[in-house]
């Protein structure tokens with residue numbers, strides 16, 4: 211019996227041991243599973259960290275629950291929520307993937323539209339957009355595509371920056387230079403045959419301030435001036451040559467007259483001597499004559515000879531006179547020719563001088579003429595206290611006329627305004643084009659206090675001109691700044707005062723007259 215019991219106990223003990231071992235193995239397996247699950251949750255948390263804060267929190271909670279040994283039943287709702295959140299994340303990821311693909315594609319296509327991309331870069335870009343981008347399935351695969359696209363962008367940028375730098379260095383803007391050249395073009399009076407060329411240059415200058423364009427214009431202006439100087443020099447040389455020729459002819463005429471006169475007088479004195487000798491001989495012979503008939507015969511013969519000599523002498527004298535007269539006539543006509551030539555040249559010179567004081571466009575006196583007259587009037591004021599009003603007149607918004615209707619419309623406007631100004635002032639006043647769209651008016655003998663009505667009249671006259679551009683009625687106004695010479699002034703101070711008054715007129719709304727005492 212004891213043996214039976216022992217055997218039974220041993221069996222139970224064995225079974226128990228087996229059961230304990232199995233339980234331990236089960237517990238270990240469970241532990242392993244929990245560990246694996248925990249590791250998985252940790253990995254998941256790391257890999258999806260930052261995508262969604264709620265998912266991050268859920269996964270952290272899950273790992274905590276696992277490490278605390280919460281039962282699977284308690285974990286089930288958490289796992290459900292996580293699964294749902296992961297699903298949501300999936301669709302967000304798919305959407306992001308699509309967005310990323312579209313934005314890479316858009317960026318690339320935009321780049322493709324640029325001109326001047328090197329061929330191999332353009333090829334790489336095409337391949338990236340047409341193939342490589344389509345092969346991307348998961349977001350991280352975008353990274354190499356991105357890198358390539360950025361590389362292409364950098365290359366294109368480098369090419370474009372170089373081109374722009376080169377472009378910038380040659381096409382920098384110099385508006386002050388443009389305006390100086392325009393003033394120069396306005397001040398020089400050109401011959402009619404280059405007028406069109408000058409208008410074109412002025413149009414270009416008013417539309418562009420790029421250094422390249424300015425250089426072209428400057429060269430064109432220099433060429434026109436050089437041609438005009440060459441023409442002038444040629445004509446001066448021509449004049450000198452013909453003057454020289456005429457002088458030589460004159461010299462030759464005088465010389466030949468003197469020679470022939472000398473020759474004639476030698477012939478005449480020879481003839482006179484001959485006549486004298488004959489008379490002397492006749493005298494001697496008459497004294498020697500013995501009879502009247504001898505005498506008669508002798509005298510007759512000698513008288514005949516003498517008459518011949520006298521006729522010859524008379525002829526010689528007449529010829530001498532005629533030659534002399536003819537020669538004087540010749541000299542006279544040559545002198546006349548010379549005089550005409552000199553007069554023509556003198557006239558031409560004075561015309562040139564006059565021309566250089568006239569503004570080519572408006573035909574009003576130019577700035578040089580104004581400066582001259584201004585200092586004269588100022589001098590008169592200093593000497594005689596002559597009351598003189600000085601006015602600066604500027605066309606309002608003139609630039610916009612050029613911009614909207616073209617430079618030649620602007621030129622025409624200036625001509626019309628200049629004519630109107632000239633007509634509106636007194637005979638004793640002096641108006642000049644100071645430059646651009648600015649005019650200056652000197653009113654000698656006019657006190658500032660009396661100048662207002664005529665100046666307002668001028669302003670209204672200009673305002674009333676019915677300008678029409680491109681079939682559009684356009685009103686053009688001017689602003690005026692006026693002052694009067696006063697004791698202790700310098701010309702510059704007076705001018706600055708008028709200019710300040712103009713500035714005030716411009717700043718207070720234009721189309722008005724402002725006065726500075």
Ligand SMILES: Nc1nc2c(ncn2[C@@H]2O[C@H](COP(=O)(O)OP(=O)(O)OP(=O)(O)O)[C@@H](O)[C@H]2O)c(=O)[nH]1
Pocket residue numbers: 392396412415416571604605606607608609610612616617618619620621624645646647716720
């Ligand atoms: N057509 C033409 N334009 C000229 C001439 N001389 C100067 N200009 C232009 O006149 C314009 C003057 O412009 P701004 O000085 O800005 O003055 P504005 O447009 O009249 O404006 P405000 O004076 O301020 O009322 C510039 O665009 C010059 O290019 C010229 O002889 N003919």
